[in-house]
Amino acid sequence: MIENYNLFLLVCGIAFLFGTFFxxxxxxxPVSLPMLQVGFGIAMGYWWLxxxxxxxxxxxxxxxxxxxxxxxxxxxxxGLKLDTPLNWQLxxxxxxxxxxxxxxxxLLMGTLGYYAFGLSLGAAILLGAVLAPTDPxxxxxxxxxxxxxxxxxxxxxxxxxxxxxxxxxAFPFVYLAIKIAEASSQGRVITSSLLWDWFTHDVxxxxxxxxxxxxxxxxxxxxxxFSKKASETTLSQGYMVxxxxxxxYGLAEFVHSYGFISVFVAALxxxxxxxxxxxxxxxxxxxxxxxxxxxxxxxxxxxxxIGQALMxxxxxxWRVYIVSFVFLLVIRPLGGMxxxxxxxxxxxxxxVISALGIRGLGTLYYLSYALNQGFFDEADSLKLWxxxxxxxxxxxxxxxxxASKLLKLTPRPS
Numbered sequence: 001m002i003e004n005y006n007l008f009l010l011v012c013g014i015a016f017l018f019g020t021f022f023x024x025x026x027x028x029x030p031v032s033l034p035m036l037q038v039g040f041g042i043a044m045g046y047w048w049l050x051x052x053x054x055x056x057x058x059x060x061x062x063x064x065x066x067x068x069x070x071x072x073x074x075x076x077x078x079g080l081k082l083d084t085p086l087n088w089q090l091x092x093x094x095x096x097x098x099x100x101x102x103x104x105x106x107l108l109m110g111t112l113g114y115y116a117f118g119l120s121l122g123a124a125i126l127l128g129a130v131l132a133p134t135d136p137x138x139x140x141x142x143x144x145x146x147x148x149x150x151x152x153x154x155x156x157x158x159x160x161x162x163x164x165x166x167x168x169x170a171f172p173f174v175y176l177a178i179k180i181a182e183a184s185s186q187g188r189v190i191t192s193s194l195l196w197d198w199f200t201h202d203v204x205x206x207x208x209x210x211x212x213x214x215x216x217x218x219x220x221x222x223x224x225x226f227s228k229k230a231s232e233t234t235l236s237q238g239y240m241v242x243x244x245x246x247x248x249y250g251l252a253e254f255v256h257s258y259g260f261i262s263v264f265v266a267a268l269x270x271x272x273x274x275x276x277x278x279x280x281x282x283x284x285x286x287x288x289x290x291x292x293x294x295x296x297x298x299x300x301x302x303x304x305x306i307g308q309a310l311m312x313x314x315x316x317x318w319r320v321y322i323v324s325f326v327f328l329l330v331i332r333p334l335g336g337m338x339x340x341x342x343x344x345x346x347x348x349x350x351x352v353i354s355a356l357g358i359r360g361l362g363t364l365y366y367l368s369y370a371l372n373q374g375f376f377d378e379a380d381s382l383k384l385w386x387x388x389x390x391x392x393x394x395x396x397x398x399x400x401x402x403a404s405k406l407l408k409l410t411p412r413p414s
Contacts (some may be wrong), residue, residue, distance in 0.1 A: 012296065012300065019292055035397060038303040040300065043307075045305060046307035050362055056305060064249065064369050067298060067365035068369075070298055071136060071137060071361060072249055075136055075245075077288050081273050082164075082268060083275070084126055096339040097353070104335035109327055110124040119384070120376075123381075126181075126350055127388070129173035130363045130370070131391055135165055135167075135358050154349055155407065168260035174370050184375075206257045206258045210260075210265070214263065214264065214268070215265055217266040320390050328357075333354040340353065351409075
């Protein structure tokens with residue numbers, strides 16, 4: 001790879017150029033920036049024959065770390081965006097999407113994985129868990145605007161808050177899949193003791209601790225930033241975004257809780273302090289631009305991987321395509337509509353929220369993280385990568401072409 005380093009930099013530069021001029025050149029065409037960047041990566045992977053093959057199984061650790069950082073920066077940006085106060089009635093749609101839609105997606109996609117692809121129980125649960133969350137990175141274009149930019153409509157708020165929280169809440173099911181795969185690999189049966197340990201530690205403790213760490217970090221950092229002495233100095237928004245991210249994530253992981261939850265909650269707690277201060281917008285702008293740059297690199301790599309697979313002549317069964325589109329067009333919309341039933345929302349709002357469950361880089365992170373634990377066999381790992389890559393690619397194309405049109409069906413705030 002090192003001998004192609006300069007050429008790779010050129011490719012990244014072209015991708016960043018796409019991001020720079022995208023709003024001007026493609027504003028009237030139903031094409032998203034991720035579609036362009038992935039498409040460019042696919043072309044490079046297909047024609048750039050000297051590039052070493054990007055095996056996702058062999059390069060799992062690299063994929064894990066790259067996608068992890070992009071998701072973290074995206075979570076901070078999502079938390080800093082939200083102007084909506086912490087009111088139960090306003091957050092009810094989010095809670096329902098997390099507690100109803102996500103489990104439905106995990107259950108149904110896990111079932112399809114088990115019966116359609118012959119996955120083991122642990123791998124089937126993992127398939128459902130990694131595909132259930134709405135991605136905070138690729139869904140950024142359908143989220144609310146910058147801080148203090150005006151009222152937030154219910155649709156964009158629900159999608160932003162869901163994307164911010166469900167990345168962390170998918171982790172308990174990822175850990176459940178890992179524990180089951182570990183037990184199976186060691187010839188142990190799945191006992192009630194294993195499930196109880198999972199529930200008390202991976203569900204209760206890690207979620208509660210992650211929330212508490214996020215609140216403490218967000219409030220403490222805000223107290224320092226908005227202190228009288230600090231207000232007399234121009235503080236670097238770049239340092240602050242990274243500091244807030246790494247403090248929350250590092251401390252949460254240190255106490256064995258969920259860092260993704262902690263990062264989003266920390267940004268949300270920071271946002272609740274001095275809500276009208278223009279420093280929030282500066283932090284958000286830096287986080288958004290950083291996220292876009294790192295996302296571009298990952299999306300190009302994702303496209304190259306697909307292009308190389310096409311060049312190698314990999315054949316996919318009809319089941320992969322059918323299951324992928326069933327998940328995107330049936331399971332997620334159905335789960336969303338069930339969760340939002342009875343809510344004081346227009347039918348179009350419910351439909352759009354349910355339909356725009358974008359899958360993306362979060363899925364790549366969860367999958368690589370779980371497979372890197374070493375408890376899933378190679379056959380299951382390969383099937384998981386193939387299905388997830390097809391679902392993500394289909395989501396990028398499908399939602400990239402329809403998101404702007406769907407959002408026009410919902411009312412905008414006055």
